[in-house]
Amino acid sequence: MFNAKPFGLQINFNSGMINGAKLSQRRLSDMRGLYADSAALEQIISTEGDRLVYEVFAADLPETEGNILYCTTVIQPGQVGNEYHMTKGHYHARRDRAEIYVGIAGNGQLLLQLEAGTLRAVPMGPGTAAYVPPYWGHRTVNTGAVPFSFFAAWPGDAGHDYGAIAEVGFGKLLVAHDGQPVLIDNPRR
Ligand code: M6P
Ligand code: ZN
Numbered sequence: 078m079f080n081a082k083p084f085g086l087q088i089n090f091n092s093g094m095i096n097g098a099k100l101s102q103r104r105l106s107d108m109r110g111l112y113a114d115s116a117a118l119e120q121i122i123s124t125e126g127d128r129l130v131y132e133v134f135a136a137d138l139p140e141t142e143g144n145i146l147y148c149t150t151v152i153q154p155g156q157v158g159n160e161y162h163m164t165k166g167h168y169h170a171r172r173d174r175a176e177i178y179v180g181i182a183g184n185g186q187l188l189l190q191l192e193a194g195t196l197r198a199v200p201m202g203p204g205t206a207a208y209v210p211p212y213w214g215h216r217t218v219n220t221g222a223v224p225f226s227f228f229a230a231w232p233g234d235a236g237h238d239y240g241a242i243a244e245v246g247f248g249k250l251l252v253a254h255d256g257q258p259v260l261i262d263n264p265r266r
Pocket of ligand 2: 176
């Protein structure tokens, strides 16, 4: 049996990055099918290149019951069409597992959705401690002009289920309207 050893990693509270963590990067090409305006996404890739959307800096821990996993996420500012840069979004494979987010730098929103359709948005900035209850799918969106970063912690056996959101998306989109974030109905649902 694996026994994790005690350790401490350093979070940079300006950049949101964690020194010595496992890095995953999501670029526009990893986000195909997730933005409402897929033509705008392809247009950016062919003219500007495969832009970085967000990075996850994760503590290297076993994904097993009893552990608590943690990471930071740094979402670059930007839009695809009028939709803001966002994470893919997921439900927990074990739906009854919760999660905690703490805003580090920049501003954004946490979108949460129950599978039956109920949707909530929680504004996030530095110091916001947001709760993702069991059963709520979750996605974060950078609505500002600088990188939006936050810390997350969740049960080791929760797992990530991307399928449901990749297929139909969230019920609402966060779009820029006269430079302000507005929630609109997802035209694909
Ligand atoms: C948060 C946590 C992570 C998640 C990351 C990126 O930090 O919820 O578990 O991986 O956001 O979100 P996603 O996996 O949906 O791309
Ligand atoms: Zn999660």
